[in-house]
Amino acid sequence: MPMYEYRCSACEHQFELRQKFSDAPASECPQCGGHVEKMISQTAFSLKGDGWFAQGYCPKTEAPKPAGCASGGCCAA
Numbered sequence: 001m002p003m004y005e006y007r008c009s010a011c012e013h014q015f016e017l018r019q020k021f022s023d024a025p026a027s028e029c030p031q032c033g034g035h036v037e038k039m040i041s042q043t044a045f046s047l048k049g050d051g052w053f054a055q056g057y058c059p060k061t062e063a064p065k066p067a068g069c070a071s072g073g074c075c076a077a
Contacts, residue, residue, distance in 0.1 A: 005041045010034025 002021070007014045008029035017026055029036050 005039040006036040007039050008032060008034045008036050014039070 001018050003016050003018050004025070005014065005016050006026050008031065011029060011032045011034060013029055013031045015030060019025075025038055026036050028034070
């Protein structure tokens, strides 16, 4: 379940809630009962380094075709 961050517009209290995607957003501050707004926060997920694509998931290069085999079809090697 994702973690959502909220801020109260009355008392400026910030808090996090773990909610399902189907749950309604929070509407009330747990400290003062004021109106809260969902904040946009930075995700903890990031891709770094060479990546999975370059480490085995990219298409393999074809082996060179034998000399005299133009189409690459049924050539005797």
